[in-house]
Amino acid sequence: MKCLLNKRSKVGHRFVLDREIAIFQKKLSHWWRVNAREFPWRNDNATSYHLIVSELLLQRTRAETVELYWPKFINIFSDWDTLANTSEKKICKILQPLGLSRQRAPRIKALAVEICTEKGRFPQTQEDILLLPGVGQYIANAILLFVHDVPAPLLDVNMARVLERYFGSRKLVDIRFDPYLQSLSKMIVTNNDPRMINWAILDLGALVCKSANPICNQCPLKSNCRHFHRSGRSLRQRK
DNA sequence: TTCCGGTAGG
């Protein structure tokens, strides 16, 4: 039993103890039980359409901003079919206040058309999912997670920041193709409740482990966090 | 690698 937990896994260019992963997951889920953010797309009655469309709206856009426009968007576009049958121009106009509308509108429409052509079916494998229009590394993982219920990381800048501070930084510049972050995040979200642990990491990144002015002393993970110990040491040295 | 963009928060 103990041997299992002390097993070391090679993750990208680093080694991580399996026990560290377990501790991270456990402390985080405890924290999340009390501190979870609430969003309409996280409701129990949210469909996979709601979840995937939300991820498209959330690209390079704060969750709090999306939350504001979400009811309006869902009210107008209640399903893939409605979206597929609306002109790009109109979609663009609705998306305008969110920004990036001129790029997002054609992508969202193209994806909706494709999904409708397939009668609401998504491809099964990651390889085939990535062939969908407007679907990159991130949305592909979201589809695996929310449509197929497969453990997959919502690896965005926020999750990357949390993991890098805790476990150590990546080598590559681009998060989306860094093998260390990809495999580490996948290990972390592979547990009993992949959606929960994904949301928990994102919430920690938004509420505590913020990019500027993180609140390390309120962090449930500080005792094992590299960043906390490093910044603590440098603070002491400065005094 | 670069660009897209309106918005909320510092």
Place this chain on the structure above:
DNA sequence: CCTACAGGAA
């Protein structure tokens, strides 16, 4: 005022 944001494509 400036920064950062649940990324993807050219």
